[in-house]
Every structure is written in structure tokens, then in C-alpha cells.
Amino acid sequence: MADAQPGILAPVPRLGRYLNFSLKAGAEPRQTLPKLIDVADGNQTVVGLGQPAVLALGKTIRGLKPFPTHFGGGLVLPSTSSALWCWLRGQDRGDLLHQSKKIADTVAAAFNLDGVIDAFSYSTGRDLTGYEDGTENPQGDKAVDAAIVAGQGAALDGSSFVAVQLWVHDFKAFDAMSSADQDNAIGRRKSDNKELVDAPASSHVKRTAQESFAPEAFVLRRSMPWAEGMRGGLNFVAFGKSFDAFEAQLKRMVGAEDGITDALFKFTQPVSGSYFWCPPMTRAKLDLSAIGL
Numbered sequence: 001m002a003d004a005q006p007g008i009l010a011p012v013p014r015l016g017r018y019l020n021f022s023l024k025a026g027a028e029p030r031q032t033l034p035k036l037i038d039v040a041d042g043n044q045t046v047v048g049l050g051q052p053a054v055l056a057l058g059k060t061i062r063g064l065k066p067f068p069t070h071f072g073g074g075l076v077l078p079s080t081s082s083a084l085w086c087w088l089r090g091q092d093r094g095d096l097l098h099q100s101k102k103i104a105d106t107v108a109a110a111f112n113l114d115g116v117i118d119a120f121s122y123s124t125g126r127d128l129t130g131y132e133d134g135t136e137n138p139q140g141d142k143a144v145d146a147a148i149v150a151g152q153g154a155a156l157d158g159s160s161f162v163a164v165q166l167w168v169h170d171f172k173a174f175d176a177m178s179s180a181d182q183d184n185a186i187g188r189r190k191s192d193n194k195e196l197v198d199a200p201a202s203s204h205v206k207r208t209a210q211e212s213f214a215p216e217a218f219v220l221r222r223s224m225p226w227a228e229g230m231r232g233g234l235n236f237v238a239f240g241k242s243f244d245a246f247e248a249q250l251k252r253m254v255g256a257e258d259g260i261t262d263a264l265f266k267f268t269q270p271v272s273g274s275y276f277w278c279p280p281m282t283r284a285k286l287d288l289s290a291i292g293l
């Protein structure tokens, strides 16, 4: 029986690093991808494959597709193509650098390293706006049920689909809001994380309340704050057994259902958007049999 990559279900680490790779022109990842198995353990390094890598092998993974730019409503969101995504999880920046180099060298024959995002846990698991993030994440079996594929056959069970968006915060705009407006934008009180029952319909937690969808739309969020120089925000990461729940939430955030846009957009916006399929593990190793490797 295949397992999930353990880093998906584990708590968010102190430090993280995200590596995004594109396929080299004409490259054949068949020889290269299996080498990842020796350097990526699914725990300290979680691996996701984008559609370009899967298609280059002449394969498909049902449900894996490019990130849509339009979810309905008035906003068009960025979609950024990426062939390979690695989420490095750790405690030490030096270790993360060495692991990044090891991975980049291992896949260099077929993949270009296009981007590196350094991420971290802030305070007690807060977004850089100061709000607790992850409170309503499903726990235990519910987390597995939300995030991990089951009943699809040996090569797919244990895998996961992940949506990744780099959000850049406009701290000036956020700081200009009164603390009541900030709380109403999130739908929770920053001071004690209490949900505001009378929050406006535009508040982020009203938009995304997972139980309010039909069917219910649970995802396992493993986002981390990021910073570079004076810029920063949230690298939003949501694992699901498909992209359906994420898409239902984003649809509401952009106002596709009722014309009401998530108040988050007042002070932050995504600059990337990518989808990946995270292969399962068999006997503690990444299992790439679904893509014929």
C-alpha cells in the first residue's frame, strides 16, 4: 500500500525553500527524474511534478492540468507553468542551501532552476499580516481524506495534488487599514484569533468556509510566509485529493458566484499560480510508476 509523502501531512517546518524548475528545451526527463528518488525523501523534500514533465514522458495523470487564469468573476489571476516543484523543509538555512544544490545538480540534465523562494514560520504560525494561518485545517484522518488520493489504484493512491500561489503583500495598504477593517477583511480577530460571526460577506473566512460548499471543500493548507529584501507575503500551498476544493474556494474569492471579491485582494495579490501532482511513496521511496518510471 502506497503512502503519502510524509512532509505533506507533517506540521509546517521552521524554515522552507521552494524550488521551481522548467524543462530544458527538448530535454527527456526519463533518465533524470528517477535520480530524484535518491535525493528527495518526501519528508525533508516534498516533490511535485507539473504537467509539462508528465507530458514530456508521454503520460497523463488524470486531474493534473495547467493552473487556470480565470475562475469566473472579474479577476484574471496569473498562471505560471512549472515542470518540477520541490518544497524543502528544515530548521537550518545552510542545510536548505546544500539540499537545493544537491537537487538542482541531480536534475540539471533535464531541468532549469527558474526560481527559489525562501520561506519561514512567523511567530506562532502567523501570516505576515499577523493573523494565525491554518486554524481551520482538517486534522488527522480528515487531513488525509482531504489531501490524499485513495481508491484510484496502486500507482495513484497516496499521491496528492497541490496548488501553489506566491502572494505579495502590500504592507502599506494593509497598515493603512484600521484594525477593525483588517479583522473584517480576514473575518477573525487578530488579537485572539476568534472568528467574527458578523464579519462581512467579503471577509476571507466567509469566502472560503470549507463546510459552506456543496460538496464541502476541504484542503490541507501548508502555506508559509516568505520574504526577500523588503518584499514579502505568503506562499500559499494547498494539498487536495483533486483541485476541485481549491478551485471552488478561489472561484468564490474572485467573486464568480455573487460578485463579491475577497477582501484579501485589498492588500495582497498572487504573482504566480501552478498545479503539481505529488507522487506517492512505496517502501519509503518516491513511487513514479504512475508516470511509467
Ligand code: HEM
Pocket: 127, 129, 131, 132, 133, 134, 135, 136, 137, 165, 167, 186, 188, 204, 205, 208, 209, 210, 211, 219, 233, 234, 236, 238, 246, 249, 250, 253, 264, 268
Ligand atoms: C495571501 C493570501 C492568503 C492569506 C494571507 C490567507 C490567510 C488566511 C487566514 C488568516 C485564515 C484564517 C485562519 C485559518 O483557518 O487558517 C485563512 C483561512 C482560510 N483560507 Fe486563506 N489566506 C490566503 C489565501 C488563500 C487562498 C488563495 C485560498 C484558497 C483558494 C485560501 C483558503 C483558505 C481556507 C479554506 C481557509 C479556512 C476557511 C474555513 O474553513 O474557516 N486562502 N486564510
